[in-house]
Amino acid sequence: MESPFSVPDGHRAHHVTDTDQSGHIVIVSTLLMSWMVLCFFIRIYIRSDINGPFGLDDLVAGIGSMLGIVHVGVLLKAVSQGVGKAKEHLRPTDINTAEQTLYISDILFILAYSCAKAAVGLLLYRLGRDTLYKRGCAAIALFIGLWGMAATFAMSMKCDISNPWILSDKCHHIELRWQIITAFDVLSELMMFGMLVYLIWGLQMVMSRKFVIAGAFACRLPVVGFSIFRLTTINGVVDLRDPTISMVSYVIWTEILLHYSIMAATIPCLKPFFIAFNTGWGQGSHKRTSRYPSYNSGSSSKTDPNFPNEFGKIIGTSQADFRNDASGTRTLSHTRNRGEAPSIESHESQQMIIRETRGWTVEHESFEMSNYENMHLA
Numbered sequence: 001m002e003s004p005f006s007v008p009d010g011h012r013a014h015h016v017t018d019t020d021q022s023g024h025i026v027i028v029s030t031l032l033m034s035w036m037v038l039c040f041f042i043r044i045y046i047r048s049d050i051n052g053p054f055g056l057d058d059l060v061a062g063i064g065s066m067l068g069i070v071h072v073g074v075l076l077k078a079v080s081q082g083v084g085k086a087k088e089h090l091r092p093t094d095i096n097t098a099e100q101t102l103y104i105s106d107i108l109f110i111l112a113y114s115c116a117k118a119a120v121g122l123l124l125y126r127l128g129r130d131t132l133y134k135r136g137c138a139a140i141a142l143f144i145g146l147w148g149m150a151a152t153f154a155m156s157m158k159c160d161i162s163n164p165w166i167l168s169d170k171c172h173h174i175e176l177r178w179q180i181i182t183a184f185d186v187l188s189e190l191m192m193f194g195m196l197v198y199l200i201w202g203l204q205m206v207m208s209r210k211f212v213i214a215g216a217f218a219c220r221l222p223v224v225g226f227s228i229f230r231l232t233t234i235n236g237v238v239d240l241r242d243p244t245i246s247m248v249s250y251v252i253w254t255e256i257l258l259h260y261s262i263m264a265a266t267i268p269c270l271k272p273f274f275i276a277f278n279t280g281w282g283q284g285s286h287k288r289t290s291r292y293p294s295y296n297s298g299s300s301s302k303t304d305p306n307f308p309n310e311f312g313k314i315i316g317t318s319q320a321d322f323r324n325d326a327s328g329t330r331t332l333s334h335t336r337n338r339g340e341a342p343s344i345e346s347h348e349s350q351q352m353i354i355r356e357t358r359g360w361t362v363e364h365e366s367f368e369m370s371n372y373e374n375m376h377l378a
Helices: 024-051 056-081 094-129 131-156 174-201 209-219 222-231 250-262 271-275 307-315 344-351 368-376
Strands: none
Touching: 024 056, 056 094, 056 250, 094 131, 094 174, 094 250, 131 174, 174 209, 209 344, 222 250, 307 344
């Protein structure tokens, strides 16, 4: 008699059927993890070779990435133990072991996800100079840290304390706990985006560049949708009839939420990386001139003369994007021959140079020598 775990000819190890959907979990988790790792390596390259130095936000993002990798490893272990398969293919001991491993995976998810959120808050803190703004970012980062600890504690004690990983009738209010956790999760994301809007609203910067920066950070907003979609799949976790297969959608949305959140923490830093691939082919030569009126801001973060340099250094914004208060006008001229690619070093150095033009007025008087001699003789 053929074993229920035998693989049909012509199929891989993970053959997806109505009673075995573990292949979906393996594909989604490993694919997204590989993208996440690649994105973090790009972040390391950017900070080390293009626009460093490393900051606390990079460290926290690295910790989140490491926890995400460990999370996937534990999840794959849970899949091998039975997660994603119908209970008709599993022994009771297999179900208990799979639930225990999945319990560890959920804890790692919360920790890694909290690090990804905190990395964005710390990046926003790093960008500003205004005291009120920095206090707001610090408060958000602290809020995320407390949220992460509370969520970890709430989900660690979700069932019988002696065996908290076992999903049974003793598990009370699991859906309510995740609803509260998700509500504060969404709130923190909106607060971070609000702080970004506050930061760039009064910057002496071209309006189009403001939208570009806002768009880079707005790439985190899909996290809100993913978190809500994940919440709608919680029912599969508390389905005691066949929990190992009914939780497949929940596990998949968890992977999407986690890895996209970690990748979105790096997206605002990617501009210098893409500039390095700009060959200039097909662009010919061009000259651009722009003029901006004088603009003053009462915020110290916007008026600090060093702020444009440091802001642009962190997220790759050109010094030319900031308006010049001294003269009220700025002329930008750039010429590039066809096929000429700018070097990274020269391009970055030119971005950080503030050019100053000074003018002098020379006054002189002249008179005839004959008049001078007459005055002397007199």
